[in-house]
Amino acid sequence: MAENIESHLVEKRVFKPAKGFVKGARVKSLEQYRRMYRESITRPDKFWAREAGELVWERRWKSVLKWKVPFAQWFAGGKLNVSVNCLDRHLGGPTRNKAAILWEGEPGDKRALTFQQLHRDVCRFANVLKRNKIRKGDRVIIYLPTIPEAAIAMLACTRIGAVHSVVFGGFSADSIRDRIADCGAVAVITADGGYRRGAIVPLKKNVDDALHGGTSIKRVIVFRRAGNDIHIEEGRDVWWHRELEYVDAHCPAVAVDSEHPLYILYTSGSTGKPKGILHTTGGYLVGIYSTMKYVFDLRDEDVYWCTADIGWVTGHSYVVYGPLANGTTTLMYEGAPNWPEPDRFWRIIEEYGVNILYTAPTAIRAFIRWGDQWLKKHDLSSLRLLGSVGEPINPEAWMWYRDKVGGGRCPIVDTWWQTETGAIMITPLPGAIPTKPGSATLPFFGVDAAVVDEKGNEVSANVGGRLIIRQPWPSMLRSIYGDKERYKKQYWSEFKGRYLTGDGARRDKDGYFWIVGRIDDVLNVAGHRLGTSEIESALVSHPSVAEAAVVGRPDELKGQSVVAFVTVKGSVTVSTSLKTELREHVGIHIGAIAKPDEIRFAEALPKTRSGKIMRRLLKEVASGKTVTGDTTTLEDLSVLAKLSAEE
């Protein structure tokens, strides 16, 4: 195991927070960070009660944490409403007239919504939900582009205590259908279409296909975005703008229990079926409120831009809820970074005077490839702080980000976390923690992270191992929706009572964490999480396929690319057109992001005598390496020779 999660980086550069930055920072020194961290670990009740006390509660909690491994209750006995904390709470002072959302569509259309306007829109749409018989606790699928209505729909659900499940606009009809079935959703909120690289993504059509043949969905609310022709199913589908004609802007918020479900977000795991990660209300809100405030070192006047799509957890925690809970202006952009030209991001930063940019390493590597000339055309001097998320950032990309985007003056916060953790877990605090290119540095307050060996013992400095979390934290997932057993088994059983992240890591002599990436059967392709077995089940559902094994291959741009080894059924002849067909097939089953970059037909797959596919070997074959290490358990050695010769 250890050799698989060894990280071979030897990175010596250290960047101390600049004096000018430290002066205005919330946490100003390593000593102050350590003091606060120590309190957060030894007296979590005290620490989190103070953070929670900055939010609005309809009824105060009775206990900060009740922990019965592995089930946590945070702020039990408390009652609150998320939309009140993101909106109403800012209406009493000058924040009322500040931009809550600055939005730009891919075609170049623009909108700005103040906190007051957003509040009004959320109240009206919450009344639309009620009018359409959506009640507290009901599950609602949101399948929208990154437009203000996505935030409005999410917040409107929270206002009435409905539970949203946002499905990324790049996912296919089959994926929508699976998610509806898993959570028993009663309504879908979608748009006619969305823009992507100048083309229109037929969102409503995908929803129609998903609902074909009947599901639990009773209502579809359609926002007019792209103006493309769509089918309206009488009695089921209604237009968003029509519905607004029937409602007013008065909608009292429903205060819910702290542990009331807030949302379900599906993510890939090590089986063929995506997991519905369940987040609840009080702890999640406290977690994202607090991380947002400290990690991005927020100031009242900030324009903050997180480039994530609303369909990922980053879009939930750090496009919508985190910024709004803090009264921060959040910028949303609908489209691709290279549309119409590769300077779209830099253009936006200049035009809106963006102060904080939070993006993904895969985007940074693409910018490097497109060339510095695109940045040079724009004034990026408004930037104060840069963030990275989604995958390990290589030191070269880190340095480029710092020098070229940040002009050498902006700290970089490389933030490690997961859909399951809800909020940032390992990260620099920009005024306090010196950074090293490629390291997520130290744990956030209340996060008891460690690197352990197979037996669960902490390893010594610079030895690779598994990354685990030893104490519950407020924004942690509460379960996998509808499957407590899987939740227990997946996250808490390998090391009893400890949360298994699925990532490999090492700590250096300063205690800094260096995340190596997934060590389970999960791939990270361009910052998107994909389960190998999910893609495998899509492939074997094709009539020509007998067996499939999917592995990741290191990719300069995307971090990892998807390589599929496929054996076909006896009568089938392999061809290039079959490859194309299989890629399309995966696109239909999951979505375009999961299409294999390469498909290799094989006569057989390398297996152990007990029938387990030897992925390690396939990984080596996929990356063009000669196969090394132990092959003694391989059942048929000739398989390996044939695979390598396939090229």
Ligand code: WT7
């Ligand atoms: C996986 C979680 C967190 C929101 C976006 C992804 C990888 C994430 C980092 C980072 C190294 C990272 C991990 C993790 N990851 N951030 N800063 N450094 N790796 O959420 O889809 O749940 O994926 O992304 O492998 O387990 P997700």
